[in-house]
Amino acid sequence: MTAWFALLPVLTLVFGSVAAYPAGASTAALRLALMRGALAVGAFGVLATEALSALHALTPAAVRAAWTLAVVVAGSLALRRLRPAPPARLGWPAWLLVGGLAALVLAELVVALVAAPNNADSLSYHLPRIENWAQNRSVELYPTSIHRQAGISPGAEYLLLHLRLLAGFEEFTNVLQWAAALGCAVVVSRIAARLGAGRSGQLIAAATVLTAPMVALEATSTQTDLVVAFWVACGASLALDGGRVWWLALATGLTAVTKINGLAVLAPFLAIWLAGQVRMAGQVRRWPLLLGRCAALAVTAALLAGPFVVRADREWGGLTGDPGVTAIALPRHDPAAVAVNGARIAATVLATTSATVNSGMVRAVDGFGDLLGVRADDQTLVFGAARFDSVALPYPDEDHAAYPIQALAVLLAIGYGLVSRGSGPARAYAGAAGVSLVLTAALIAWQPWVNRLILPTFVAAVPLVGWAAGRVVSRRAGAVLVAAVLVLAGTRAAYTVWAGQPRPLGTANSVLVVSREHDRYVRARDDEVPYQLAAQRIAASGARRVGLLQSSVGLEYAWWVELRRAGLAPTIVSLDSALPKHPAPGIGTVDAAVCTLDAADCARHAPARWTVVEYPGVSVLLSPGAARRG
16 A cells, blocks of 8 residues: 555656746746756655655654655646647657657557666665664764665765655665656657757657667666666756756755766757856856856755765765765876777777677777787776677667667767757757767776666767757658658667566566566575575574675675565664774674675674574574574
8 A cells, every 4th residue: 555655756746847837938948847847856855865764754744744744845837837839740750750659659658667786886875775774763874894885976876765664665666767767758749849850850869868778677676777867858958048056056966966977968058058057157247146157066966966975075084975986086187098098989989790790899999909009908908808899699688788879960060059050059969979989988988887887878869869860850751761760760669668678578587477576686596595595594693783794795685585585574684884984893792694695795794602504605604592483
């Protein structure tokens, strides 16, 4: 029954969108209203988290009460602004495209609702940090050996925490990214309209986002790349409008609190907004108003992102926070290093299904690096691999899926926007998108999973595809070409949802056939039975407080799941800590512990008179009292 509480944020979004519907004429007013409603929901979620955490009151009852109040307030405001939106008038080709995209989105929703969270990042830090917060009733830092649970920006997980406390354990955890993907499509179509694209161009922009294989795969996960991409797109849209600063401030703050590197993508679009504000202030000589708007933007954004930044500063002694998180950044920023890193990222996102073509691109990039004096074997310029190489797989995979059709369209559209005459705001937008590409290449080192990390940059540039395609489809030959590309991209996207790992809708390990318990271990099959046996052994002991001994990439979330499945709901704590100012408690403070280190290391952690039970890859450490009960 608690699952119904998940409707509270949805109702807040609906009522908030009605209340935020623009009063005057506005481009794509309904989409603008939905965007504003989403920003209000996101900001409320973040602020409510911090406020309840300060009171040590992050509980299901408190969160449900907060969202009930939000629904009442938003509903009251909506009653004053309720107005019908004019229906869209589309031709049959457009309706055909809408139908295809709707089918794709609905298929993704089925996967998101049915599949268990099963990628390594979710099991290691995205979801465990949520369980720790719920257990502690606070988002304050806590001892953990997995530094990313503490060091990465928490905005998306704050919203997942609310779903967790509203609806119950593991309900709807994949739906946030699905909603973000849909939101990205809505916002990029609005930006395309703002650039001058007609309805066809706007739909093409939405299709470019939704058919990208990486988007289709991430839309069913608990990663956070699409969430930050959505906030960045909202910021870019509002910056282009040059309107009320408060909405732009919310988008900026939500970007910062979700993933700090998203600010680098958003920054060039904020520059467009600032240039417009400076020009307007110069015309009417109202410089104090400009300073006030800039201050309002900075203060509002800081209100959302500031509490986490302060906690990180206290823990690690700097505003950059956890040095382990910044390890993925490019250490060199000279033109040669940035150019080669950008070429490597481009080759990865443009990868094809042909190993020959992919190998050729790798050789070309290595040759480019040789010309610029950047060695191919320089391991300081890559992360997570010994050297740059093709990571394309023969099947769609969440960690490595390329989106060559969509990425190539973006690159061509940016180039066209920069050289096209009389393009109005499109040229400025293309310039900002180009700068965001350069900044991305300067900040994020190449790594095997870089295709998902650059999703915010990709999404922010997509509106140019709709604007450029809108010009092309006005000619018959161009319309045929665009239609063919859309069919190809749509077919590939459908195949990605059907066969994409680790959560395929079809194939042998379909989420419709495999149980959630089994599906959770699709990336770690050898761990399934040992983890379940270990959890059952601890449950038999009746342990009330369980310790964890694991590496920095341990699949901690599995223990939160398996101990519950075994009929136990203990307090779970880490017996090791990577945080400098949050030491771990001693093993004597727990009744039992699970250890996924080497068996010999696990045995050394056991105090005298403790019982050690070994399973493949897992050791259970039982205190004398727990051993007697078990």
